[in-house]
Amino acid sequence: MASKLLLSQLRTLTNLTYRRFINPEFICPLRPELLIGSRTYSDAPHLPPVDPVPSPIIGDNPLRKTKISSSLNQAELAKFSAISETWWDAEGPFKPLHAMNPTRLAFIRSTLCRHFGKDPYCAKPFEGLKFLDVGCGGGILSEPLARMGATVTGVDAVDKNIKIARLHADLDPVTSSIDYLCTTAEKLVEEKRKFDAVFALEVIEHVADPAEFCKSLSALTVSNGATVVSTINRSIRAYATAIVAAEYILHWLPKGTHDWSSFLTPEELVLILQRASISVQEIAGFVYNPLTGKWFLSDDIGVNFIAYGAKIDE
Numbered sequence: 484m485a486s487k488l489l490l491s492q493l494r495t496l497t498n499l500t501y502r503r504f505i506n507p508e509f510i511c512p513l514r515p516e517l518l519i520g521s522r523t524y525s526d527a528p529h530l531p532p533v534d535p536v537p538s539p540i541i542g543d544n545p546l547r548k549t550k551i552s553s554s555l556n557q558a559e560l561a562k563f564s565a566i567s568e569t570w571w572d573a574e575g576p577f578k579p580l581h582a583m584n585p586t587r588l589a590f591i592r593s594t595l596c597r598h599f600g601k602d603p604y605c606a607k608p609f610e611g612l613k614f615l616d617v618g619c620g621g622g623i624l625s626e627p628l629a630r631m632g633a634t635v636t637g638v639d640a641v642d643k644n645i646k647i648a649r650l651h652a653d654l655d656p657v658t659s660s661i662d663y664l665c666t667t668a669e670k671l672v673e674e675k676r677k678f679d680a681v682f683a684l685e686v687i688e689h690v691a692d693p694a695e696f697c698k699s700l701s702a703l704t705v706s707n708g709a710t711v712v713s714t715i716n717r718s719i720r721a722y723a724t725a726i727v728a729a730e731y732i733l734h735w736l737p738k739g740t741h742d743w744s745s746f747l748t749p750e751e752l753v754l755i756l757q758r759a760s761i762s763v764q765e766i767a768g769f770v771y772n773p774l775t776g777k778w779f780l781s782d783d784i785g786v787n788f789i790a791y792g793a794k795i796d797e
């Protein structure tokens with residue numbers, strides 16, 4: 484099973500390396516579907532109509548009968564559903580997210596305090612602001628955002644994740660105020676919900692259509708609000724570290740957690756956010772120090788990176 488997964492990852496890598504570096508006809512360095520855009524595909528008159536797919540939201544959910552969502556990838560959701568009980572095990576499959584959390588919170592505190600004109604040294608700098616955490620999982624990000632004073636809504640497409648997030652948040656009166664919902668960004672757009680800041684950390688590499696997903700994040704952000712996205716770069720170094728080392732050597736993550744071809748380069752992320760009316764203001768890398776076991780913020784965006792953008796005034 485493990486060797487099959489490794490082989491399929493290697494096949495993808497070889498294909499893409501061939502397309503990018505060897506095939507002289509491949510002149511576009513960006514993921515082609517991001518350049519063409521899904522709208523062009525679905526509007527093409529010669530294409531047969533796409534068969535409706537059953538709603539892929541996992542768990543017993545009222546959304547089952549609602550419109551099909553562009554961001555949902557059933558296979559990806561199944562991976563998270565299978566390990567949902569381990570969200571708060573700091574030594575479990577989500578260990579990298581727990582370890583990365585202080586670093587990403589430092590980035591968020593500094594960029595968003597500047598964005599909203601708040602004091603980064605105050606205990607609750609985000610008081611009075613409404614934040615949305617898309618793909619919140621067990622609430623590893625939502626909880627500290629609530630502790631920093633924000634009014635937080637956390638949404639995830641996996642019902643089991645939301646149940647775990649609710650149970651954990653209810654252990655503390657401060658975090659018990661978080662509103663957790665099993666839903667998607669698209670559904671919230673339909674409901675015309677708006678937030679001062681929208682976060683999607685380590686989610687975009689698991690969605691079906693990253694460009695459409697960014698449009699939803701943008702639609703949920705108020706004019707002049709902020710959007711924060713983090714993900715993994717589609718670089719050879721990311722393949723070696725985030726997949727081969729993290730999944731197959733160090734066993735930090737279950738094998739098959741990440742598919743290298745689903746990663747986005749920083750250029751691609753900036754492009755699809757820009758097209759979705761989010762102007763990226765700052766990008767930083769997260770780098771792991773194997774000697775201390777800690778992550779730190781860096782200019783090196785070769786593997787893990789985070790981007791903060793401002794919603795363009797409409």
Ligand SMILES: C[S@@+](CC[C@H](N)C(=O)[O-])C[C@H]1O[C@@H](n2cnc3c(N)ncnc32)[C@H](O)[C@@H]1O
Nearest residue numbers: 554555563618619620623639640641684685686
């Ligand atoms: C790697 S986890 C990240 C969790 C959290 N954002 C964090 O960084 O701590 C990805 C989460 O995104 C959720 N997810 C994946 N696709 C989604 C979608 N289209 N809509 C909502 N949630 C999604 C998964 O269920 C999973 O909980």
Ligand SMILES: [Mg+2]
Nearest residue numbers: 685686688741
């Ligand atoms: Mg991921």
